[in-house]
Amino acid sequence: MILTIETLQQTLTILLPLFFLYILSTAIYNRYFHPLRHFPGPFWASLTSLWYCQTIRFGKARNVQHALHRQYGDFVRIGPNYLAVSDPSAIETIFGPKNGAVWRKGNFYDGFDVHIPNARTDSFSERNEAKHSERRRLVASLYTQGNVLKYEPCVDRLIDCFRGKMGELSESGEATDMSVWLTRYTFDVIGEIYHGRREGFGMVRDGRDYNNWCYLMEVMPDIGASVTYLPWGLRTGFFAAHLVFRRARDGLRGMQDVVRQAERSVNQRWNAMQQQDEGDALPNDILTGLLEIVREKGQQVRWTVADVMTEVWAVIWAGSDTTACALNGIFYHLHKNPVKLAKLRREIDAAFDDGRLAYPLRFNDARKLPYLHAVVMESMRVHPSLGFGLPREVPAGGADLCGTFIPENVEVIMNSGAVHFDKRAFGEDADDWIPERWLGDAAVARQMERSMLQFGYGPRMCIGKYISEIEMYKLLPTILKEFEFDLLVDHWDVHAM
Numbered sequence: 001m002i003l004t005i006e007t008l009q010q011t012l013t014i015l016l017p018l019f020f021l022y023i024l025s026t027a028i029y030n031r032y033f034h035p036l037r038h039f040p041g042p043f044w045a046s047l048t049s050l051w052y053c054q055t056i057r058f059g060k061a062r063n064v065q066h067a068l069h070r071q072y073g074d075f076v077r078i079g080p081n082y083l084a085v086s087d088p089s090a091i092e093t094i095f096g097p098k099n100g101a102v103w104r105k106g107n108f109y110d111g112f113d114v115h116i117p118n119a120r121t122d123s124f125s126e127r128n129e130a131k132h133s134e135r136r137r138l139v140a141s142l143y144t145q146g147n148v149l150k151y152e153p154c155v156d157r158l159i160d161c162f163r164g165k166m167g168e169l170s171e172s173g174e175a176t177d178m179s180v181w182l183t184r185y186t187f188d189v190i191g192e193i194y195h196g197r198r199e200g201f202g203m204v205r206d207g208r209d210y211n212n213w214c215y216l217m218e219v220m221p222d223i224g225a226s227v228t229y230l231p232w233g234l235r236t237g238f239f240a241a242h243l244v245f246r247r248a249r250d251g252l253r254g255m256q257d258v259v260r261q262a263e264r265s266v267n268q269r270w271n272a273m274q275q276q277d278e279g280d281a282l283p284n285d286i287l288t289g290l291l292e293i294v295r296e297k298g299q300q301v302r303w304t305v306a307d308v309m310t311e312v313w314a315v316i317w318a319g320s321d322t323t324a325c326a327l328n329g330i331f332y333h334l335h336k337n338p339v340k341l342a343k344l345r346r347e348i349d350a351a352f353d354d355g356r357l358a359y360p361l362r363f364n365d366a367r368k369l370p371y372l373h374a375v376v377m378e379s380m381r382v383h384p385s386l387g388f389g390l391p392r393e394v395p396a397g398g399a400d401l402c403g404t405f406i407p408e409n410v411e412v413i414m415n416s417g418a419v420h421f422d423k424r425a426f427g428e429d430a431d432d433w434i435p436e437r438w439l440g441d442a443a444v445a446r447q448m449e450r451s452m453l454q455f456g457y458g459p460r461m462c463i464g465k466y467i468s469e470i471e472m473y474k475l476l477p478t479i480l481k482e483f484e485f486d487l488l489v490d491h492w493d494v495h496a497m
Contacts, residue, residue: 030046030047030048030080034080036080039077039083040075041068045079047080051078053230056229059222065086065413065415066415068084074404084418085413088424090402090414091453091457093400095457095460103394104129105391106393108390108391109125111225112228114310116309120307123463124314135307136459144466151467152362152470154192155189156360159475161188161205162475162478166483170483178328182327183321183324184204186320186321186327187200187201187203188202191203194312196265196269196283211257211261213316215250216250216258220254223242262309266287266308270305291308318462323472327471327476328383329383333375337433341480347371352481366474372476372477378434378435378437379433380452381420381452382433387415388415389414390414391412393410394406394412395408414453420451420453
């Protein structure tokens with residue numbers, strides 16, 4: 001069949017009106033007949049998911065949703081089938097699980113599945129609760145606080161390296177961007193305990209961005225997250241259009257490189273284990289632990305080397321930049337508030353003087369410093385690591401949220417950048433950075449902690465929480481005791497990724 005210009009014109013004459021009719025009818029349905037039609041929100045958000053997509057793409061989700069909740073209340077329609085919720089009392093129902101039901105993750109997560117052949121979906125991307133629970137049970141023992149403490153020597157090596165680098169920079173007298181060094185530190189920790197590399201990827205040691213992975217975290221998250229909110233028919237074109245820009249091409253190559261590096265690290269360690277002689281010691285890290293599961297009971301529980309590759313790949317995304325964001329927030333707010341910084345330094349100095357702290361710092365000792373803990377919690381509250389919410393699907397039959405009925409199959413989003421500023425949970429001064437709020441009544445502090453979404457909540461809480469905390473609580477007292485920093489910016493503009 002030969003497609004002539006005349007035939008093409010006739011086809012378009014028929015299809016284009018049908019296409020525009022479909023778009024118009026969908027918009028009319030979404031605006032006037034959809035189950036969410038009664039919920040307030042921006043006009044364009046009620047017509048198309050493109051509105052929410054652009055807030056993610058340009059890093060505005062956190063600030064936009066915060067403002068929307070102040071304008072419209074606890075429930076805001078941010079897409080035809082998306083509802084933003086800010087009331088902290090809804091957390092237990094959505095993430096709890098309250099009444100024994102876990103709400104399924106939304107379609108958003110499908111876009112983050114790396115699809116390594118013969119491997120399970122990683123814990124973050126897995127939407128099936130039964131499969132997620134099975135996977136989590138297999139690896140959970142490696143992530144308990146007691147087990148994670150075994151990896152402190154790995155973190156100690158990176159902290160020693162960080163101290164040395166700070167000493168060099170202070171002697172040079174040149175200004176430096178601490179956010180760069182804090183990010184390199186968190187990547188190197190992942191390199192130590194997941195990739196089996198002494199001193200990590202060498203980012204702190206060598207003062208470089210290994211394979212441009214820090215740059216990758218600036219480029220890809222907003223593209224990858226925003227595309228998941230587009231209709232399926234537009235996703236390929238949207239992503240392809242971004243490849244016109246070098247940043248997007250670099251990001252795509254970087255994503256592929258993360259997979260290759262995970263495969264290489266896992267295969268090297270697995271081969272070493274296969275050739276291991278009796279009495280030979282393997283590095284005591286999570287990579288060994290994950291592969292020990294394969295060796296000891298892999299066939300019985302269907303845990304493979306490919307599954308380990310998926311775990312190592314996923315943690316680059318979930319465990320590096322997020323911890324770096326938290327550390328940057330802590331560092332920024334402390335130096336914007338010199339009185340608070342001085343108070344923390346006095347606590348750290350006193351702990352060293354009376355022997356409660358000593359080098360190398362132990363996490364359990366540092367975690368007992370009340371003001372340090374208050375600073376960490378308050379900083380993660382006002383500067384959460386994720387700038388957008390993670391959607392959950394309302395189960396069959398709908399659900400009651402804080403006295404409001406939400407129809408089934410609607411995807412609800414709780415953005416930590418909005419929830420963490422709720423005055424019902426954190427007081428009338430919730431907009432302000434005040435670590436002392438965590439030092440009052442213990443019951444109030446526990447209730448505030450239940451309103452925090454920094455590490456998620458419930459059965460889906462971040463499995464690497466203790467690793468992140470060890471990185472922060474061990475590093476901060478070390479560098480704040482030994483070094484002084486001058487803040488050279490008046491304020492920062494937060495770009496959510």
